[in-house]
Amino acid sequence: MQTMVPAWKRRLLTGMACACTMLTFLNMGCITAATPDLSGTFVVGTLDVSWSGAACPLGTALSFTVAAYLWARIGLRRSLRTALLIMLAGTLLGLAADHFFLMIAARFLQGAGGGLALVYGTGLVNAALPPERRGVAMGVKLCSIGLASCASPVVGCLLVQYWHWRGLFVIVGAAAAVLAVLTTLYVPDQKIPKGGKFDWFSFLAVGMGCVCMLMVLIYGETDGWTAAGVLGWMYGGFCSFALAFISCMTHRTPPAGRPRAGQLAVPVRPAGVPVQHLLHLLGAGGNGAVHAQCHEL
Numbered sequence: 001m002q003t004m005v006p007a008w009k010r011r012l013l014t015g016m017a018c019a020c021t022m023l024t025f026l027n028m029g030c031i032t033a034a035t036p037d038l039s040g041t042f043v044v045g046t047l048d049v050s051w052s053g054a055a056c057p058l059g060t061a062l063s064f065t066v067a068a069y070l071w072a073r074i075g076l077r078r079s080l081r082t083a084l085l086i087m088l089a090g091t092l093l094g095l096a097a098d099h100f101f102l103m104i105a106a107r108f109l110q111g112a113g114g115g116l117a118l119v120y121g122t123g124l125v126n127a128a129l130p131p132e133r134r135g136v137a138m139g140v141k142l143c144s145i146g147l148a149s150c151a152s153p154v155v156g157c158l159l160v161q162y163w164h165w166r167g168l169f170v171i172v173g174a175a176a177a178v179l180a181v182l183t184t185l186y187v188p189d190q191k192i193p194k195g196g197k198f199d200w201f202s203f204l205a206v207g208m209g210c211v212c213m214l215m216v217l218i219y220g221e222t223d224g225w226t227a228a229g230v231l232g233w234m235y236g237g238f239c240s241f242a243l244a245f246i247s248c249m250t251h252r253t254p255p256a257g258r259p260r261a262g263q264l265a266v267p268v269r270p271a272g273v274p275v276q277h278l279l280h281l282l283g284a285g286g287n288g289a290v291h292a293q294c295h296e297l
Helices: 007-042 046-096 100-128 131-162 166-186 200-223 228-250 275-281 288-296
Strands: none
Touching: 007 046, 007 100, 007 131, 007 166, 046 100, 046 166, 046 200, 100 131, 100 166, 131 166, 200 228
16 A cells, blocks of 8 residues: 555655654744743743743653554544644644743643654654655654754744744744645545553653653752752652553553453454364364364364
């Protein structure tokens, strides 16, 4: 199926994968240059402004935990479109924000949408190219991460100096809207195998751990890394990540053929594999009675 993808569509999907990657990291790094302007616009301190920068990677980290779940349930096309629309919603909220809490919420939505788009960019490469031709495309995609990380502070400084800090949101929103339209038109609706029910406890535990670590980074620079409050947040983050790890280890889907609790075990014959051949491999091939029973099955 992948070998029948036209050449122009392969190039388009690969370019979209790189664009999603660059958009995510540009969105994450450009806002740093606007810290003084944000402080003056919303009349908040520099320490408070740092929350707008921390909300974006927090949303990105949490989005990684739900990316595979959405991909398996609603497919690649709708998952990527949802991610880009979430980023667009965060952008519009940031443009209309008149309170700094709204700006923090906008940055969180932008980070969540960008994190999902970053994950689904790999799905675009997989949909565009067969396995033996994905190496170069994945290399270009990884290079775009470094390029966007280096260019984001420069782009942010240029926009803030020659335009306005809201221009950052205008560019991100326009790019997300264009990619959402291209996703609707050209991205195939592929799904990955389902991996069981969503583990809400692990998701919330990881979220609490990320929040605690951000609190450590924010207040550690001002109050000192050995302050009681900073150590408390650090301990809370460690406990949250430990609970998430334990939950992930215990939250497993029963393998095929093993009944769940309260469910009757029903023997299942492997489809497409002769029972006689399996018994012969197990050393029972010379037993005529066994072969007779196999023929009866």
